[in-house]
Amino acid sequence: MSVSGPDFTTLWVSRISRNRLSLVLVAPTLLLLVLLLFFPPTGSEGGALLQFIGRFHPIAVHLPIALILLVPVLELVGRTQQFSYLQASVPFVLGVALLTALAASLLGWCLARNGGYSGPLVTQHLWGGFFVVVISSLCLGLCGREGRAARLYPIALAASIGLVGFTGYRGGQLSLGEDHLTEYMPGTLRKVLLVSRSSAGRATGGAATFYGVRIQPIFAGHCISCHGPSKQRAGLRLDSYAALMRGGKHGVVIKPGDARGSDLFRRITLPPSHDDFMPKEAKQPLSGDQIGLIEMWIAAGASKTQPDLMTGPGPQPVTVAAEVRFAEIDYAAVAKKRAAVDAALIELQKRFPNILEYESRGSADILLNASLLGPRFADEDLAALAPLQDHIVTADFSRTAITDRSAPAIAAMKRLRVLRLMDTKTSDVTVQSLTTLDQLESLSVFGTKITPAALPALARLTKLQHLYAGETAISSTRSLPESLKNKIVRE
Numbered sequence: 001m002s003v004s005g006p007d008f009t010t011l012w013v014s015r016i017s018r019n020r021l022s023l024v025l026v027a028p029t030l031l032l033l034v035l036l037l038f039f040p041p042t043g044s045e046g047g048a049l050l051q052f053i054g055r056f057h058p059i060a061v062h063l064p065i066a067l068i069l070l071v072p073v074l075e076l077v078g079r080t081q082q083f084s085y086l087q088a089s090v091p092f093v094l095g096v097a098l099l100t101a102l103a104a105s106l107l108g109w110c111l112a113r114n115g116g117y118s119g120p121l122v123t124q125h126l127w128g129g130f131f132v133v134v135i136s137s138l139c140l141g142l143c144g145r146e147g148r149a150a151r152l153y154p155i156a157l158a159a160s161i162g163l164v165g166f167t168g169y170r171g172g173q174l175s176l177g178e179d180h181l182t183e184y185m186p187g188t189l190r191k192v193l194l195v196s197r198s199s200a201g202r203a204t205g206g207a208a209t210f211y212g213v214r215i216q217p218i219f220a221g222h223c224i225s226c227h228g229p230s231k232q233r234a235g236l237r238l239d240s241y242a243a244l245m246r247g248g249k250h251g252v253v254i255k256p257g258d259a260r261g262s263d264l265f266r267r268i269t270l271p272p273s274h275d276d277f278m279p280k281e282a283k284q285p286l287s288g289d290q291i292g293l294i295e296m297w298i299a300a301g302a303s304k305t306q307p308d309l310m311t312g313p314g315p316q317p318v319t320v321a322a323e324v325r326f327a328e329i330d331y332a333a334v335a336k337k338r339a340a341v342d343a344a345l346i347e348l349q350k351r352f353p354n355i356l357e358y359e360s361r362g363s364a365d366i367l368l369n370a371s372l373l374g375p376r377f378a379d380e381d382l383a384a385l386a387p388l389q390d391h392i393v394t395a396d397f398s399r400t401a402i403t404d405r406s407a408p409a410i411a412a413m414k415r416l417r418v419l420r421l422m423d424t425k426t427s428d429v430t431v432q433s434l435t436t437l438d439q440l441e442s443l444s445v446f447g448t449k450i451t452p453a454a455l456p457a458l459a460r461l462t463k464l465q466h467l468y469a470g471e472t473a474i475s476s477t478r479s480l481p482e483s484l485k486n487k488i489v490r491e
């Protein structure tokens with residue numbers, strides 16, 4: 001650009017407004033820096049308002065990307081005589097790019113903070129956005145200057161384009177999966193470019209087990225982009241057996257022996273338009289074969305070590321289901337155990353369809369899922385289940401209308417291993433009466449009025465492995481009894 005005539009004036013004017021723009025942007029840039037340094041992503045979902053605002057990040061982010069990539073085009077084409085006027089627009093384009101990059105980064109932080117993100121991908125993506133802001137303001141400061149600045153300018157411009165590419169790639173990995181660019185790459189191109197299959201999708205379950213060979217690869221292929229090392233939507237990870245069995249923020253998602261009662265199975269078999277359907281966000285649903293394998297695996301006890309009995313590449317559900325599920329069932333013995341409870345169960349199943357069933361074909365233990373009735377299930381209904389109290393091993397009262405008046409009825413279900421009171425009106429009174437439940441392994445008090453006063457009672461449950469206490473007064477308490485410390489799930 002020549003520094004004479006009218007050009008000089010434009011340049012001078014644009015330099016003044018450039019300086020003003022930089023001044024205006026100092027505060028929000030510092031704000032972004034502070035947010036990144038001191039308020040990194042929490043890894044779990046929350047903060048509805050921040051998430052609402054953050055969801056505009058993907059829309060906003062295209063502006064700075066396009067504008068920054070436009071700058072070298074303007075600079076290069078502007079060198080020709082015919083299009084020399086294009087160069088004059090560079091400061092303006094860079095200015096808008098800078099503004100929108102800053103806005104997109106702040107929106108991105110809103111999304112990352114509470115959107116269930118954590119891990120290196122999201123951190124690098126966030127910092128990438130920050131440095132795009134920094135380097136585009138540098139470009140803005142350098143463009144159109146003389147001397148040393150003029151030599152630095154192309155370098156800064158190249159760096160800003162590199163950064164935009166890097167940040168965009170990380171963003172793509174966050175939304176589409178770590179290997180999103182190579183996942184569907186044709187085999188020949190893969191060979192030419194020496195791209196190997198991503199390790200992100202590799203099984204972590206052991207080579208010869210049914211879980212490792214048949215089940216883990218399904219999760220790896222369809223779920224870990226949102227439930228894996230870099231993102232844990234709903235606090236759930238599906239990249240290892242231990243994490244899978246620990247479950248998500250609402251409790252366990254696999255109930256060994258009971259596929260239909262397992263939240264994970266329920267979600268993959270819903271109609272795809274349903275809100276709870278997994279995989280979410282219009283991802284390819286699991287195939288019938290994959291669903292069949294998962295059902296079979298859960299029904300057979302969701303074992304980590306069960307060997308892979310199948311031979312050959314394709315799934316052969318029928319034979320394995322038969323082998324795993326029905327082997328060694330002594331029906332006469334089962335019938336004997338059930339004799340005491342059969343009649344009462346059938347009667348109550350008529351009154352409460354679908355919420356009561358035997359745990360498996362070989363058992364007289366009963367699963368109760370009152371959450372299906374929601375607020376239609378209240379204290380009187382629970383009282384009516386008394387004839388089954390010695391047989392119920394899993395009871396889900398989530399979102400039902402039960403209150404502390406049901407405490408004695410629950411305390412009488414002495415064989416309970418799993419109890420969910422999520423989002424009910426029960427309080428410390430109920431929890432304090434649960435000390436009779438010496439088999440209890442998993443308890444969800446998510447979203448209840450429980451307070452730290454109930455902790456001593458909980459500490460006495462010797463078999464308790466998981467305590468889901470998100471959104472309660474104890475989720476943030478610091479003085480936890482020692483025995484509860486590594487059992488509590490606070491989200």
Ligand code: HEC
Nearest residue numbers: 222223226233234236248249250251253264278279280281
């Ligand atoms: C595109 C992102 C995405 C993918 C892919 C995905 N999920 Fe999810 N998943 C979510 C979100 C978001 C939630 C929380 C919202 C909700 O409960 O609906 C969730 C929640 C869940 C929950 C409930 C956890 C709890 O405690 O509330 C289960 C179970 C689950 N997913 C299983 C799966 C399985 C199995 C797959 C693979 C077949 C899968 N998801 C794939 C985004 C995803």
